[in-house]
Amino acid sequence: MKPQRHRWPGSRRLNGLPRDGRRLLAGLPGVRWLCALLLVASLAAQAAGITVTDDRGRVVDLPRPAMRIVSLLPSATEAVCALQACERLVGVDRFSDWPQQQIQALPRVGGLEDAQLERIVALKPDLVLAGRFARAVDRLEALGIAVLVLEAKEMSDVLRVLETTARALGLPGAGEALWQRLNERIDAAAARVPPRMRGQRVYFEVAPGPFATGEVSYLGQILHRLALGNIVPAALGPFPKMNPEFVVRARPDLIMASERDFATMAGRPGWAQLDALRSGRHCVFSDAFFPVLLHPGPRLGEAAEAITDCLNGLERATR
């Protein structure tokens, strides 16, 4: 860049003033007022925009509440809709499945890992909700689109994600309110757990492998709040892959799984002798409902209720 030349007569005159003259000018009360006014104006301009910090720790500036949103995460889609802003979604990923009515007509823009950039950009979103470490995130940001990266592993993360989303929507506090309602549902569900079921040790299979739910995952924490035990030690992390023999040796009192996974359990070597399988002490969730349990979003209250309903059913059956 060339050094700026003082082409404007005004500036030349100002710069041409003797030092004392300039000090005199700065000392004028009017200039001070002007400065203060400018400061207030700039603050006001900043307040009109929204600044949120996402789960990468990056500060995302939005000039106004997001009105055209593309969600690349099923849980984010659910969060936006639960915050009563479903109509602001202009595109969702291929795994989003709730609320079906509202999103079934929306364009599908691929998955998080293989997002279709051109489709997303053509939708002209002012905010994209995505997960961590997806290549689309960098590219979208390079194309000038605001991206909010959300990542929830534990229940406390769910609160943060909901509130971050709500603030980006221009609804500060709505995320916390939603979290409150979600918690009340979980507490109500916990109160309904039959006394005899409390303390029962659960094996919750999230995927064949078998992958189980550990105590530190949001799902494990919900089980804990429902006063259920877990055969998986917390040290193994959120969704550890188990040795099938471990499950047999741990003798879970209750088994929970999706319909599809449960169908294969009795056929696994040694699993047929599990008491929980033989005595029918299991909660089997339909494949259509299972995502409710797996998405760390606003429907976890529903998930807790479904588990409690199953526990009550088991209680009635054994009485």
Add this chain to the structure above:
Amino acid sequence: MRSATASRRATEPGDAVIPPRGATTALRSRPAATSRRPAWRLGCALAAAAVLLGLCGLAAGSEGWSFDWAAEWDLVSSIRAPRTLGALLAGALLGLAGAVAQGLFRNPLADPYLLGSATGAGLGVVLVLSIGSLGGSAFHAAADGLAQLGLVGAAFVGALAGVCLALVLARGAARPMVLLLAGVVVGILMAALSDLLMLISPQALRGRQVFLLGTTGFLGWGETRVLAATLVLALPVAVGFARALDALVLGEQSAASLGVHLPLVRLLLVAVMALCTGAAVAQTGLVSFVGLVAPHLVRRCVTVTHGALLVLSALAGGVLLQAADVAARVVVAPQELPVGVLTAVFGGAYLLVLLRRRTPA
């Protein structure tokens, strides 16, 4: 002149495309005057195809063909153009690396991923994807570094690390057979490691899947610039060693007696190969078959020495990936296919055709 009866036999029309060891079809004993013209013609044809496919690439949108470029200028200039050009460049890098690999190892089945760069890159990607689950304070510093690196950086570093490890295990590139085996060992090791990581953090599964299938969807101008810089760096070096590759066709001893400093040449060519493959893999994932098929395609059409073979293979690889990229966008629009699936289908079909022609009925 180079005239080996074995190689002449191998190049009869309809005869072996995969020649006996030591007689790569790249080197054929025909008068230079007749062999130069078809090479030019092929080069021009490929360049024309690249331009044509480039135009198709600008028109292949997310909703099918769209030629109203003025109205969609933002999309065309910021997404379609870099993507199309990037596919050409990445394909060219793979084609070049494939031709170098086949010449260097004197094996027509050699491909750019041979020396552990593919699995190395895969391991890098899986490491980044599973950072979250790798808990433990011991990993913390490493995890932060990986997060800084990002998927692309980790894939590139992983690819180079894979080749370096193979070189270390083989104690340099002096013995190609040992180097090949070392590459296989590194490949198995790193694949096992990333499988292990995947078990610890299953959420990395889908990300890795996309990486393994390859994608041209995330190529922007920045990425394209990196690819172009790599090609500009690697192509002259590779072509500079073309005569050494020609000499190698006659066998190692003959090459040595012709004054080729084999250890140095091999090391440099392996470096070129690793650089090309690493850059391409980091930006586009494991696009299969392009590196393997491009040199075969060229040899099938023309009879040239390595100087032209390397350039033509690069061009052919670029055109192949460009075609796959365009097809990936249009075949199931508005959805998109992983580009690696298409190259595998094209490449596999092509090899099958070659096989059919080779085996007598």
